[in-house]
Amino acid sequence: MESSSGKIAGFTASPGSGKRGSSSAASPFSIHSLSADLLCIIFSRLDSLELVRCAAVCKPWNKLIYSSTLLRDLYDKIRLCSSSSSNLSVPVEASMKRYFENLAMEQHRLSFLGSSADVHQWRGHSLRIALCRMKRGLILSGAEDKIVGLTDSQICIWALKSGKGIFRSHEGIFTRGICMGYIDPEAVVGCDDGSARVFDMYSGRCTRIIRMHGAPVSCLALTEDQLVFGGSNFGTVTVADFSTGEQLASMKSSFSHTGMKSLCFSTHSHLLYGGSTSGYVHCWDLRTFRPLWETRVSPNVIYSIHHLACDSSTLAVGGLDGILRILNQNTGETLSRFILNPSTKLDGSNSTSSPFKMNIKAKAISSDIEIHNIPRSQRHPITCLAVGLKKIVTAHNEKYLSLWRFHQSL
Structure with missing residues (x-):
């Protein structure tokens, strides 16, 4: 199934243009057959x-862009336009890279402050979507090159390219699973007995049990430096060592003790964000294990929180009320609110070409007062989300995926 904005086949949807494959790479008329001079033009x-995005596509393009004068010339143009001084020195390559990375993040932030967004929507699944990710132009209902599913008592893992099952846990291995996360080669399941159970995804063996809470583990977040965060229905968050299972700290809200529903860790700033069942968003500093700010952004449960890995300014939040909110990471202030066109029906009846694809609009909402004037039936709950550069993927009504493309305000 293809559309003008992407491609969904099996488990994936690719928002990039053009088809990928070995046949195109081997063609003498492919982009790889162009000379360095033509590419520079x-x-x-x-x-x-x-x-900067082209520099991240492949090693040859990265080498060509950073070894040529492309970025240096562009940097000079920007500096000359923003300063009256003409006696400017060109920075070393490392500083220039940092400058353009910061510039990309600023454009990313500004795009979320606009008044509208284009949304491409697909009916991607027949079952509830509990997890969605973006990676190199792919929308995955899982992560990396695998799709992971969680039922009450099973983990199911499929290879992304072949769709072949590579692991299925046996019934009865653990008590009812509520949430799940993984960093290859291990999957972690938060269970209703308060434990987090770690599985080897290739052998199917439960390698260890981490005792997190006296209440069910309602949400999880994992880090590359061997930390696991588990939120509970009692509103507490436990930090444990992923490899040893040792509990390192326990955190909670200073005033709202409702259950935690979503967690998101920022490697850039060492902050942990959490969304609660009462609509609060919390921020803890992991260097002190103390809360930095807490704010109620919604009257309903917050299902998902996410941000771009290298972005330290904005935070995307979605939940039961169907409003996509952009928050300031450092203060919790709501910067913008977006909603799908209220007339959109997620049953395929709006589509002119196919019941599986819709191109719709999203609009900005100025205040929470305006939200109350929109009927609840026209606000589709956001069950999970993922943030990419100037775009966000959300899941609605359990089986619909939406790709929001934001445009920087002029």
């Missing part, structure tokens, strides 16, 4: 954000 017509 093409790249010279791109803006700073597009050029």
Whole structure:
């Protein structure tokens, strides 16, 4: 199934243009057959954000862009336009890279402050979508190159490319699973007995049990540096060592003790964000294990929180009320609110070409008062979300995926 904005086949949806595959790579008329001079001419017509994104496509493009004068010339143009001084020195490569990365993050932030967004929507699943990710132009209902599913008592893992099952846990291995996360090669399941059970995804063996809470583990977050965070129905968050299972700290809200429903860790700033069943968003500093701020952004449960890995300014929040909110990571202030076109029906009846694809609009909402004037039936709950550069993927009504594309305000 293909659309003008992407492709969904099996487990994936690709928002990139064009088809990928070995046949196109081997073609003498592919982009890889162009000379370095021709590529430089093409790249010279791109803006700073597009050029930095091209540098991340593959090693040959990265080497060409950073070894040529493309970025240096573009940097000089930007500096000359923003300063009256003409006696400017060109920075070393490392500083120039940092400058363009910061510029890309600023454009990313500004795009979330606009008044509208284009949304491409697919009916991607027949069952509830509990997890969605974005990676290199792919929308995955899982992560990396695998799809992971969680039922009450089973973990199911499929290879992304072949769709072949590579692991299925046996019934009765653990008590009812509520939430799940994984960093290859291990999957962690939060259970209703208060434990987090770690599985080897290739052998199917439960390697260890981490005691997290005296209440069910309602949400999980994992880090590359061997930490696991588990939220509970009692509103507490436990920090444990992933490899040893040792509990390192326990955190909770200073005033709202409702259950935790979602967690998100920022490696850039060492902050942990959590969403609760009462609509609060919490922020803890993991260097002190103390809360930095807490704010109620919604009257209903917050199902998902996420941000771009290298972004330290914005935080996307979605939940039961169907409003996509952008918060300031450092203060919790709501920067913008977006909603799908209220007339959109998630049953395929709005589509002109196929019941599986819709191109719709999202609009910004100025205040919470305006939200109350929109009937609840026209606000589709956001069950999970993932943030990419100037775009966000959300899941609605258990089986619909939406790709929001934001445009920087002029």
